[in-house]
Amino acid sequence: MHFGKSALTHPLNPTYPLETFTIKDIARELNISTSTVSRALRGSYEINPETKRLVMECAARLNYRPNPIALSLKGSASRAIGVIVPQIANYFFSQAINGIEAIAYNRGYHVIIFQSQESYEREVANVQQASSRKVDGLLISLSSETSDVSHLKDLQEKNVPLVLFDRVSPELEATQIVADNFGGAFSATEHLIQSGRRRIAHLTIQPWLSITRERLAGYRAALEKYGLEFDDTLVRYGTFGSDEVGPMVDELMRLESPPDAFFTASDRLAVGCLQALRQRQLQIPEDVSLIGFTNLNVADLLDPSLSTVVQPATEIGQVAAERLIDLIERKQRALPIETVKIPTELIVRSSTRLSGQQQPLSVART
Amino acid sequence: MHFGKSALTHPLNPTYPLETFTIKDIARELNISTSTVSRALRGSYEINPETKRLVMECAARLNYRPNPIALSLKGSASRAIGVIVPQIANYFFSQAINGIEAIAYNRGYHVIIFQSQESYEREVANVQQASSRKVDGLLISLSSETSDVSHLKDLQEKNVPLVLFDRVSPELEATQIVADNFGGAFSATEHLIQSGRRRIAHLTIQPWLSITRERLAGYRAALEKYGLEFDDTLVRYGTFGSDEVGPMVDELMRLESPPDAFFTASDRLAVGCLQALRQRQLQIPEDVSLIGFTNLNVADLLDPSLSTVVQPATEIGQVAAERLIDLIERKQRALPIETVKIPTELIVRSSTRLSGQQQPLSVART
């Protein structure tokens, strides 16, 4: 005689809520076939209401949970989305993931997270792994090393829905969600100019990133609007470690015609810059103005003399996740492929005006 | 006649690196059985070296990747570990995850991340989901609502290796990795006392969390060592929003005998406290001293007048992941169940001494 698992171990024992029951257990319990159970469970098709009731009742009693692994193997939805980011321990990305997870949870999806660690090679591996884990869709922010995006094109050929966010690529025909980097950089630069600054340095990250190009474009557009000449000695690119920002700022300040303002592309650059300027005994914003791109919650922690352009990290994650799940859930209809720009906010926390007159905290949304 | 997938689509076409080949494809290609391929691939068993070579070569050529879903279904290792944290968008946890992911990647594991959002209910759901996704092991930091840990005990009964970190529970017989919260709080408090402070307020989080209790104990131990009376009106618990810290500080400062120093349990509390004190026109550290528990990279961003006890977030994640994977990989041997304390660092960034004499930056490891 053969005993089923539940008979041998703990039949319906409520103290074992994590005991894994399968569709088979329900079938055996009710003396019906697994296919009937399956049909009853997914409410589909022609099924005797009474049978269905029995199955549902039994499933509830056993605390039955469909095995997502088996579902994925079967080829149907895994209800998991993959997220690939360069670094989790970067406030922008962790906030974005927070937004993604919130939306995913509400809509019944899991989030599997991968870090590319800014490595192209790891990113390719991540895409493969996500693919082989049968994610229903993928959200990605490109590593700084990535220029070739064929791994993502391949994914699209396999009909895996794809949405890019923040670090995007014009080479992909995919929905892309970004902050309004151009607008943010434009208003920051414009604000500095309107405060009387004329030599505005721009410290930024790797030049080939989409976000870098957009911010640079916004910076240039503002200069142009006010008839200021673009001087490329004032623009510095790089992956600055915390030790490298100081020397860079020093070098700029030793120029024949040194900057009277700094616009930086990250909170880390802003803080490095701030410290370097303070070491030179310069007052901010009296002697030199400073505005940095930052992430929402980090902005709270920063020095009150620092004005910032705040990136809507959580919102970018939310919008990206929403778009992705929309794509997943109605694959049939062609959804528009578009680049969505989420507005940034310029927060002026203390006067950056030369006049010296104290200005109240002001907020401008691009 | 039947054409295999690769024959129909793109036979060995190198422009399709994400084409999914299976063990069957290799078998068909080589006219051998799938079991032979399987054996060759996992190097096991008695197998003709030549066959093995052929299989390996073919697998490499097709860029074969075993389907992890099928592997998990089979019941063998999924090479994925689950991580449950209260909030990803919290610098401590995102750094810890960073450490976890680094170790996991090196040892060939994936990381599936869940957020409990500080909700007990969600935490229970997360554990179930992780379990049904067949993670090989689970890392968890408890939600602030969690007091009952039977969901984790259930998991242990299913022989899923479990390691807790940061927010742990004495009720579980499991490896637990924590910062040396007692030691950190002790040195911070001791430093304040040695600087001449006598009325040290302690702003902290929910009283039932392990980390809260340990820090409070360290605080009390330091008071006791120096013969100072413990005054519970100086200790405030809560989940302070950014608007609530100010009033709390104000309330304390209106006491008949107000505090002359603050020791806070988070960077957010520290910043809130700092701002509230400044609004009262108090100089730090001259009028009131302030030390906060912070996370490593956040510490860089903070105001230079703020001394901090730095939590080794990344290291906690790394150690936790290492322990978990050790547990997973040698299930047979009983590994010691222990609580590992990772040292914290007290960083004094500007003098907190009453003497007013400037003191160089100093670092003490607990």
Added chain:
DNA sequence: TTGTAAGCGTTATCAG
């Protein structure tokens, strides 16, 4: 040394 077949949990197809 290799092949055959069963099975992991589920669903889809096809017969009753």
Added chain:
DNA sequence: CTGATAACGCTTACAA
């Protein structure tokens, strides 16, 4: 309306 059966990709007795 319900029950067999095959299939998803892989491993593993067991048989040859």
